[in-house]
Each structure stands twice: as C-alpha cells, then as structure tokens.
Amino acid sequence: MSTDDGVPSTPDPAGAVDAVWKLESARIIAGLARMTRDIGLAEELAQDALVSALEQWPRSGVPDNPGAWLMAVAKRRAVDHLRRERRAARGQELLAHDQREQLRTARFDAPDPYDETTPYDETTPYDETNPYDAPGPYDAPGPRNDLRVTPVPDPRVTPVPDPETDPGTHPGTSHETSQGTGPETDARDDDNVLRLMFLSCHPVLPTEERVALTLRLLGGLTAEEIGRAFLVTGTVTARRIADAKRTLAERRVPFELPQGDELAARLSSVLEVIYLIFNEGYSATTGDDLLRPGLTLEALRLARLLAALAPDEPEAHGLAALLEIQESRSAARTGPTGEPVPLHEQQRGRWDPLLIRRGFASMLRARDLGRTPGPYVLQAAIAVTHAQARTAGDTDWAGIAALYEALVRLLPTPVVRLNRAVAVGFARGPEAGLALVDELDADPRLKDYHLLPGVRGDLLSRLGRHTEARREFERAASLARNTAERAFLLRRADALAAAVSWTAAHPGPPAPPDPRALGRAAEEFLARDDLDPATVRSYHQTLRRLRLALGDRLPLTELTAERAERVFTTAWGDASPATWNRHRSALRSFATWAGLDDDPAAGLTRRTPAASRTPSLDPAGLEALWALPGVPPREQLLWRLLHESAAPVKRVLALDVERLDLDDRRARSGDTWVSWRAGTALLLPAHLKGRTRGPLFLTDRRPGPARRAAGADLDPVTGLARLSYERAEHLFKRTTRPLDPTGTGWTLSRLRTRR
Missing domain, CATH: 1.10.150 (DNA polymerase; domain 1)
Known part of the structure; x- marks a missing residue:
C-alpha cells in the first residue's frame, strides 16, 4: 500500500508500533541491557527507538521486520551513548593527569614566581611521548583521537559492538537488515530475555516491585496499565519500578544467568512472580470484579515464554501446565451477575478444551524430564486430576488429597495446608477437613485471610451446624476485599440464616441481629x-x-x-x-x-516491658551511610542533623527556619534547644536557599485539598507542607535497605548518639 506520491504507508502505524512493542520490547530491552549493563538506560534507549518509529513509520511505512528495525535503532543509540561515556571518561582521565602533572611541576620544577625573566612559549608542541597519551584501557590501538569503543577485558562483560565490524550497529546499515535472524542470533536473544526475566524477578526486590518491573520490562505494559490492573495509581507503580531499578543498581546485580546452587532459588523467584500475577487476575484481591483477564493472559504468556527459554526445567513446564488448565475454567468461574461459581458447581462444558490439551502437553514435558516433582508440578497434577473428571462427582478426591499431602511436605505454607483440608473434607468427610482447619486457626499469617473462615463455614454447613457456619461466612465477608466475593459470602450467610429460622413449626422471616451481639x-x-x-x-x-x-x-x-x-x-x-x-x-x-459476668481478658497476662533501647549505628555503619551515592540534599541534612544533635526525630522535623541560629549552631523547637556541629553547619546554607520562614524540612509536592496542612506547617512561599515523620522514616528505610544485613532498612532513631 502506498500514498499518491509513491511513499509506502500503513493503515495504522501507531497501532503497529504498539503491537510490535508488546511483542518485541522484552528482546530489545534485554539486548540493550546486555550491552550497557544498566537496565534503566536500556529501557530509555528502547523508548527512544520507539519514538523514532512513531515519527518515521507514518511517512515511510512499517518495515518488513519491525522488531529488527527497533533493535537496530536502539543498538546504534546505545553505541553512541557508550562512545560519549568513554570519551568523557578519557577526557576526565587526561584532565586529572594534567592537573597532577602541573602540581608535580609546581612543587619540584617550578621557577621562582617572582622571577619575571622566565620564558613562556605557547607554541610548545604536546609531548607525544607522554605515557598518558598512549592508548588507555578503553581505547583500541591507534591515534589519541580514535576513541574506538573497546571495553576492559572482563569475562563478565559482553564487548560493546564495534561500528566498523558489527553491521548491526553501523550508522549506515539498513534498518531492516541490521539484525541477524539466524539460529545463533535467536539463541543469543533468548538468553538475553531469560537474563532479563531473572533480573526483574531478583529476590533482592520486594514482591510488589518484582511484579511491577516484570510487567514493565517483559510485558511491555505502561505504569498506568499496571496500576489499573492492581488498583493503584500510575504514580505508585512508576515509583515501584524506579525503586526496583535503583535497588538493582545499588546492589550491583549482574545481568547474568544464575549458575549452580543459585539457579534453583532464582528460578523459584521467577515462578513465584508469574504465579502471583496470574492469581491476581484469576481471583482479584480487591475491586468489584472477580476476574482480571488482562493479568491472567499476560502471566500465561510469560509462563509459556519461560518454559520455552528453560526447556530443561520441569518446574517451568509445571507452572505453564497449571496456568493453562486454570485459565481453561475462566468462562465458567462466574455467573450472570459476576458472582463466583465454586469449582464443583461449574458447567464443565464451558471449560476450554484447547487450553486443557495444552496444559496436558506441558505436564507431559515436565514428567518426561524425569526429576522429582516440585511444587508447581504437583499443583499441575492436581489441576490435571480435576480436568480429567467428566463431572464433579467423578473427581478423584482421594488422589487429590494424596497430592496435597506431598505438596505440604515440600511447601508447608498455611494456604497449602488449608487447600489440603478442603481436599480431605471431600475425600474423608467434613469432620476430617474441619479438624485440619482448626489447626490453622492460631496461625497469625491467616488472621486476615478470608478463605479460612470461608472454608470452615462450608465444612460446618455440610455438617448441619448452620448457625456456626453462618457466623463464619459473615466473618469471611468482613475480611474479603473483593466486592464480588463479599457479596457471594453474604448470600451464603443469609441463606443459612433463613434455613435456621424457617422451620415447619415457626415459619417467618430471618431473625434480626441480636442487639447484644x-x-x-x-x-x-x-x-x-x-x-x-x-x-x-x-x-x-x-x-x-x-x-x-x-x-x-x-x-x-x-x-x-x-x-x-x-x-x-x-x-x-x-x-x-x-x-x-x-x-x-x-x-x-x-x-x-x-457488663459481662465473665472477664474475657482473664487469660491475658499483663506483660512487663523490657528495658531496652534501639542501638545507635556504629562508626562503620555511619561511614557507609555518609558514602551512599545519590542521596538528596534534604535527606543528607536531616540525617546529619539527627546524628549530631541526638534529638528525637519529631523534634527535629518540627524545626522552623525563623528559629535557626546559624552563628551559635542551634535552634528552638518547642521548649527545648536543638544544637548541631560542623557537618550540619556546612549543609544548612545550601538547603535554605534564602528562605527566612516556614518549616525547615518540606515535602516534595504540595498537599491535596483533602490533606491541607495547618498554617504553621506550610511554607508561605512555595505552599509545600512540612515533611512528615512517616515519610522521613520510609525514605530512610528504603535508602538504607542495601546496608542492613536483614534487608529491611534502618530506622531514623539509630542515628541518635546515645549520651
């Protein structure tokens, strides 16, 4: 298709760009990350290539190989960036050498500064024999101005492409022919994508950051799309992604495939992230709808991709089989109004047979590898058993209970044990299942898990204990955060209430709530x-x-x-x-x-507080803290002031600019004085920036109308509010997470010097 002037065109270039990005973004970012060793820079370069496509494709048409086009443009930009970095580094090295040479000459060979007869010749040529003018570690052999990009030999680092020998990065190379398409190129791209998957799911990151980064880098989703899927704002998602990238950089996580004993733990983290994404779409924890198909389909795509990239890992095939079979039930899992339909009540004719067959095939691949079944293979085996039953009554509950017994031995989490109780309740009767549920009642990890009282209510209902079952369903409804699940549980509770009150001898409506409840x-x-x-x-x-x-x-x-x-x-x-x-x-x-006759607190013994204080940071910890790169000036001042003053955090945050006495190095806070030393004194002037009134420490943005601060807590010029204790504590914990052996981060109280 072409325009009147013969220029090829496409019906929807923007749509083509979006589709290609969803399909190819992971390979492009992975390839760039392998070159630059910087995940943030890799994504930025890939986005630049995407902008170029949006600018050029409407005029020139969509290339025959759009993915290769984007990769070629992004790689050329990466090489240009690396050239500039190498050139800047070389220039700084030469400048530092010149300064050292001048100092050496000034100290040992300089003439008398008062001797005005010393000649000075500006035409003296540059000393080409200077050892610092020889090719440096970043230079290929050649003249000084030939800053060819050749990295330091390092087995961990992939060499930067040479524009003279690598046609895929040469500026004059055709966009569509610059990317190789042979088996070696495909294998290298697959390795890079697998590296990217392991990197974005690295255990050093909190779960929510791993999920957001994976969907961003491997799913090609925007921060807004991810935020909508998890019912958070795009700003929150973008912050999680940025925090994840910062943590990976600070921890110097390599862009490499894990080896040896590390592989199992790292693969488990990748599988966990994909499964979490699927579960959030399969049974949404919050919101109005039970299902979020976008997340389940994206997780299924990632599971298939992982199984293809790691064909020798049975757990990868097990996860793919599990998700294929679970997704096959999606059409039957909700009723006409969106209410949940339990598994044993679903119309199995609505299950997707194609997905079931694909799940069976993945399960066979996992089995053929001949290893001991892992958690995901066992869960897939349970799903296969359900799928093999033509009706709910044909389900092999004894076999499923046995599989759960094996799963509990491998993965004894409270949720797995609760699922085992459900299977045992069907295989051996509700009484046996209820006994297992009661064992979980005191587990603090399930105190807010709505399915615990939900399962107990179902078992009690099958035992005919309707009053107790109704209370359990009401408890489950109060804990459920998903609107569809909450409504379903309340309907079950109301049905049981009606069954209790509607008897042959005393017909009538359900009894009202007990006022003494x-x-x-x-x-x-x-x-x-x-x-x-x-x-x-x-x-x-x-x-x-x-x-x-x-x-x-x-x-x-x-x-x-x-x-x-x-x-x-x-x-x-x-x-x-x-x-x-x-x-x-x-x-x-x-x-x-x-007015209770029996004191419900009778069994609760009063506890004696322990006389302990939070330990201060030792000199090594302080030195590591002060040496952290990229700390904003506000945090630098706050932390230094807390350390030097030994004052409580809230007292320091309450300081106002007009109460500062810079000469005496102290300030009034309430009825007491806060004093500081030289470190704080050096940082204060730059922080104040000429301000004469208002809080000393301000937030980064203006408060919304619903969170308007008091006048004393607002800066009269900028309108910014006083920095809160919660925000200051959060920032300190997040920043010091890499320094804390426990990985949780330090508290601000540890900055205080105990006197």
Missing part, C-alpha cells in the same frame, strides 16, 4: 461521648480485630476468655509488651462497659 455492642461502645478521638482510635483497633476474628453476630455471652486469648495470641502474640497491654486494657474496658 459483638458488632452492635462494639459500635455503641465507640460512639460514647466520654471518649476522646485518640482513645476511640485505640479501642477501635482492638475491637475491629475481635470482630474480624469472631464475627459481628457472636453473642456477647460467647465472648469467652478462651476465644479472646486465641485472638490475642494470633494477632499480637509477637507484639511488644506496650502493644499487648494496650489491647488488653481496651478489651477490659469494653467488657466492663458491656
């Missing part, structure tokens, strides 16, 4: 006029946990010491003595107000 009583207790806002917030935390754990409809007469002790042990068993005692006092106050 836990939920109603807690709301009335918190609505009292004699409680100040801080006390209400504190009491609310305690009662909310009791309501979530025991259900709003629990009669107060059944709020026993045994139940309260179980809730406290699960929720606050590892909490500090102060936290434990605060919640204990709140429960006792509630019980006294409600």
